[in-house]
Amino acid sequence: MNRKDFIKISSIFAASAFMPFSEALASQASLRVGLIGAHGMGWANLNAILKNANVRCTALCDVDENVLEKRSAELAERGIKVKTFVSHQDMLAEDIVDVVIIATPDHWHCLQLIDAVKSGKHVYLEKPIGNSVQECDLMVKAVENGSSIVQVGQWQRSQQHFRDAIDFVHSGRLGKIRTVKAWSYVDWKKTIDKKPDAPVPAGVHYDLWLGPAPRRPFNPNRFHFEFRWFWDYAGGLMTDWGVHMLDYALLGMKVSDPVSVIASGGKYADPNGASETPDTMNVVYAFDDFSIQWEHAIGIGLGPYGRNHGVAFIGDNGTLILNRDGWEVIPEKEKMESVALQKPKDHGLDAHMKNFVQAITKKDHNLLNAPIQVGAHIAAFSQMGNIAYRTGEKLYWDRTKRKFTDRKANNYLLAKYENGYRLPKI
Structure with a gap:
């Protein structure tokens, strides 16, 4: 996809960013993505998943409002309007995302993943998945007890x-x-x-x-x-x-x-x-x-x-x-x-995100190349x-x-x- 096509498709997605989800699905069959942690790798992850035609970004979350301002402005330049949050719990509480990308420091991963899974969201989680073995074991249990599709950022x-x-x-x-x-x-x-x-x-x-x-x-x-x-x-x-x-x-x-x-x-x-x-x-x-x-x-x-x-x-x-x-x-x-x-x-991160989206679309976690068990x-x-x-x-x-x-x-x-x-x- 070239830049012109990307901007065109992004603009279409942005126009329906705040439709009721059923209407958005009917018109665009899209997945709404919210990014938690937009400073570094999270931004790369977001841009990679947006290369999939049925994905649009609707929310950004970061504890640094300077980062939020910068990233939301960059998205706006591409015709993508998003709602911004400081607290990931506030973002999850609103019905505006189906998929969450978590790219915060390691010590936050466990809490944010489990909050997202309990909210019924699908998750792309940056590596390493936790900052302790105890957290890793708990995260596996949470995902296995739920229905969320969770891909870990082992994109290779x-x-x-x-x-x-x-x-x-x-x-x-x-x-x-x-x-x-x-x-x-x-x-x-x-x-x-x-x-x-x-x-x-x-x-x-x-x-x-x-x-x-x-x-x-x-x-x-x-x-x-x-x-x-x-x-x-x-x-x-x-x-x-x-x-x-x-x-x-x-x-x-x-x-x-x-x-x-x-x-x-x-x-x-x-x-x-x-x-x-x-x-x-x-x-x-x-x-x-x-x-x-x-x-x-x-x-x-x-x-x-x-x-x-x-x-x-x-x-x-x-x-x-x-x-x-x-x-x-x-x-x-x-x-x-x-x-x-x-x-x-091929491009590893792009291929990894494509695999993630396919698993969500087909509702089959067995399709994932890097499920939570691998990351843990x-x-x-x-x-x-x-x-x-x-x-x-x-x-x-x-x-x-x-x-x-x-x-x-x-x-x-x-x-x-x-x-x-x-x-x-x-």
Whole structure:
């Protein structure tokens, strides 16, 4: 769809934005979308879902009124009129959305997802789905008890070259795989210097931004994108990028739970910086006869095999390297044929949103490429790496009980809500 056609269709949708839903369905057969968290990835998600002809945006929600003003104006320029909200609960209370995109900081995901599901909305949820294993388990239960279609933002699951690479791994041509490496080297991101606490910016509803997180004075280092580097709200690169690459490590090896996990790392790039999560980290997940190794670094871009992110399946016959730029096979001496770089031929996020809309339209959650169970498992798996790092211990996982054998480590599995917030009861 070119820009002219997009604006034309968007204008048609905008004209019926506030019709009664039955009338809107009859005239346009459209899905009404509300976005919660419009600053970063949420905006990309919204634009991707709007490429589907039967979708229109009717609402925006953000605790920063400056973001709301900017995004609603950008939509208005495209002929799309929306109603804006500061509270997601206020948005859900009105009958103006059928689908919700949640792209807020991780510590809000659990509450917002469960509120949306209880309201009967379908949900596209950004990864990682929660900031604790306890939240992830509760979210799965809430979705399974309801009728909502919920897709998690593991969009690589909808991209063809990722699927082709895993098919090759499963073919057995690499021979026995003893080691899988996954990594993220982020050279475009620098460490953040300490900044003093500051007054809350005009238009920012800071209490709503904090939500269940510990009450702290406003600090610009903890706001918008930078929230990722603080334990109160997220899990650093381990959960931000780990959920993408480790997801494919598990898919390739057809496994789920490790026997043990051990981690090392720290704030090696800037020991005195403001962030709490490690800028350099290595994690080893042990399975019965192979291991999965994770590594990340901030401020460095030259990762394994000269790639800044990826997953590598290292077999006796050769190594398959996969990332967003494609996949290839490097043979082990002359044990197999090489495979030249297979570049992507589609757009992962667009394909993922198309899959989501199709599942909603056909009312079949089995069509989803990344259902809530997938998002919950890889989020918990990535959290294990952070917990091993924070305890400084080699941890053993009891798959049946979904706990570590170490009592201290199990404390990190739990959600710790403050400011009067409580985990929902399902």
